[in-house]
Amino acid sequence: MSTERPNPDELLQRLNAEEAHARRGRLKIFFGASAGVGKTYSMLSAARVAQSQGTPLTIGIVETHGRSETDELLSGLPVLPQKEMEYRGRVIREFDLDAALAFGRDHPDGLVLVDELAHSNVQGSRHPKRWQDVEELLAAGFHVWTTMNVQHLESLNDIVSGITDIQVRETVPDRLFDDADEVVVVDLPPDELIDRLRQGKVYVPQQAELASKNFFRKGNLLALRELALRRTADRVDDEMQAYRLRSSVQPIWPNRESLLACVGPGEYGEKVVRSCARLAAQLGVSWHAVYIEVPTPRGRDQRQDHVLRVLKLAGDLGAVTASIAAPSVASALVRYAREHNLSRLVMGRPSRRWRWWPGSRPIMEAIEAEADDLDIVQVSRSRTAAIFSRQSSASTVQPESSWGGYAAAAIACLLTALLAVPLLDVFELTNIVMFFLLVIVGIALRYGRGPAVLAAFVSVALFDFIFVTPQFSFAVSDIQYLVTFAVMLIVALVIGQLTAGLKVQAEAAMERERRVRGLYEMARDLSAVLMLEQVSHIGARFLTTEFNVNSALLVADYQDRLQIMPGATAEVDMAVAQWAFTHGEAAGWSTDTLPASRCLVLPLKATMRQRGVLAIEPIENTLLSPERRRVLDTCASLLAISIERIHYIDVAQTTTVQMESERLRNSLLSAISHDLRTPLASLLGLADTLLLTKPSLAGQQLELLQSIRAATLRMNSLVNNLLDMARLESGIVQLNRQWQPLEEVIGSALALCKPMLDDRPLQVRLAPDLPLLNLDAILIERVMVNLLENAAKYTPAGTPIEIMARTDGGNVVVTVDDHGPGLPPGREEAIFEKFERVKKESATPGVGLGLAICRAIMEAHGGTIRAENRETGGARFILTLPRGEPPLDDGTEPDGDNASIGESSNE
């Protein structure tokens, strides 16, 4: 087989992952088979080494369990103060996440040590689990070291409890372990561990006795040790594979045989999910978990809660979860698998109880019939499975069975029988059967499947008892009635099943339809909205009618502060809202973050940025199904888009106003400019004309005329300066930048200043390697002209002026030197102020705008201008301009590059 190239999608994904990884902090896990192997000890020893190498670190929390060796290690290491929390009258000390975050901010490369990753936080903490605290630390970019035992790994949880018979409730999702940057296995042979236990080095003595009996049996320890080592080996294998993929050494591409865990309503759903998670981890593929909700009229709520828990577990284990309402489990599963390109289905072994039931073909066979290309993995129904089912079934209240329905079914059948008795003479027996069937349809519609089944049996019995000869006896004289009974029963059962199913489906469909219509209506209403308040009201109305919840819309203002919009009906916990907003994740009720809060807070993510949050306060405390959550998320994104749209309407309006005022200002300026210049042009022209008229003026008259002319020119330059300043000050300076050689701009400035500089020696030295600069030629020319004019004005006639330009790093530096008296010391900066002159009221003309204009122009170009006195006397003005990246293409023809014109014959 030829070597395959890495899949570009995968490379991109890896790049993204690496990028995300670079921002995240590094996680190191000290991993052991059981308590007492010395994880905390190893972590602290490593920490001491790191500290001696100068790594800033702090101990977030370490539980020494009174072990003296560990205590010794702890001394000298900085420890963060713990948070004291009150819970049921007791003060409990917990890891202080905020203190750790603050430490991390002060020490960007710092390291936080957090013992016991699987620990559950006391109620009222920000996150229910410590590993979530650690995740937040990592997400903020801080490095964390932590410890953990194998029994706390979520996917191994059931196996461990199967081995040890002890339920472990504190678990950590596998992805945390798999994504950790480093895992250090702390290993101790079981015999040594038991020794240590006996010596009292592990727990304090009175606990040790009890503990060793239950947990520290050699068999247990051996098994746990094997599990720990194997799990780590799996991880190493993954790393190895990832490395091989990365370096493309003989690539082994996993074919995407993703898994689909089919969660049933029974208690084995949990086992299926765990097995599937393990399998997916081993295969290194992604997996989904779905629950197909088949319409059943009763017990729906009770099962729903259990299924939701299982789906949540699956989500925690890394699955994509969904719950789908469909009439047929098999076809829904097949469709889902096809849509998501999943080729293996993992499901529990079917129960044996109802095998004979008509129409209850095992799901597996049904799937095979629909799609024979899907692999099916069966999970055994072993006893070790259902830790959390036991716990959950204990906690869920069994719903009261609808005895009423059954009673009604029985009574309806009896009534039918009684009513049919007088009709016996009129109708054939077959038609009386029809009456019963009609009643069964009615019962199925009204009370659902169970009562319909009962009605079917009762009807057959009554029919036999009352109508079939011999009457009032179950005995049957004519054997062919047995066929009638059988057919009647089957028909009744089937009709009942179908009718009940249809009814439930119709209800579910209507429910969905109503919700979707609600969303549509909200979207339609939102599309016409122009104010944030309206968005808030529409959102609140939708949530109240569809979900029966209180809500509040919080929108971020320009300083990213959340503001509650009018129309809010929920009481918002601002801490939760702020957390959700800054992290861009849902928080509060029914999430992993601050679940003790009354509110669920969803971030409003729009295309460009977070726009705010939506707080939802449930009126009745029920679990949130994935469907409802999805609708809520959709609602949140609709609101976010509307808020963003309103934001951009604002922006567009502001821009239009700005453009309009800019245009007005420009036309005003050019009108003023025209009106001021026209009389000046007349003055100058008339003065010149007088000079040209014959006979020529003489003596004093000529002198006066020259003065008029000079004054006009001076007036013109004042007007120019004032107009330029007005333009530069009026807002954003509009630069007409083009790439050009500096030489050209200096040349044109010199040409303009020629009349002023005629008798001065002028030296221009430009470095030969000057790059093209991105300039507004006219404005930079103005800067140069102003500087040259100043030099001409303030230095004695005949003294030289020097212009130099060179590159200096990322800038081009231009200096203009004169040999005049220099600048007054200490005022080198002040001369760039507006209306600032070196000497007040001097005979030299000007209002002191020239240098202020220069500075404004240079700053608009991203450059600087400053002045200094040279050591050898005279002033020096220093300009810097950013080099930028000049275009490489200068229009040279590629083929004509070397040919030259002028060399004898080119054509």
Next chain:
Amino acid sequence: MSEVKARVLIVEDETVIRRFVRLALESTDHDVFEADSLKRGLIEAGTRCPDLVVLDLGLPDGDGVDFIRDLRNWSNTPVIVLSARSGETDKIDALDAGADDYLVKPFGIGELIARVRAQLRRHVQQTPVGETLIQFGNVRIDLVRRIVERNGQVIHLTPIEYRLLAYLISQPDRVLTHRQLLNAVWGAGHTEDTHYVRVHMANLRKKIEENPSLPKHFLTEAGIGYRFIREDT
């Protein structure tokens, strides 16, 4: 200097300016006609057949640029534009439309007369086609053999530099915008790449001008374009 007697049309709404321009031009023996609006100007230009038009861009009944476009449909008469300093785009539009030179208000009469003289001379000289040997300063260009010499030494030019040079010297005293030069040398597809012209112009100056930062023949009109002047000023 032998002055050609020419017919000059002034299109300007400001009476005083019209007046002194007229006086100045009459003092150099030209026949002067006046128009105070765009419409009047076009009529005068059609009936008087002027040798030169002096045009103010801001006219009460329309834009001077429209006047130039109209005029260029049927006449090659040189046009000198009068404009305010701030309107760089107006000037470029006017030059692209076919104006030959511009003067910024306020302007000196001496300057006006010099520009008028240069345009009239160019207009007269252009007619006899076939000058193949062009000389200015110490540079000699043989258009037939495509040889450029400075101080008797042959200078090597790239094809682009030569095309640029040839186009500039074919229109002396006239302001050529970047766009016009790009169009003539690089073709219509490059009219936004103004740095092409600037880069090659700088190279050309280095080869031809004695002091490239103080050019005498290839002058820069900042933000607008270039002007070739044959005589030393």
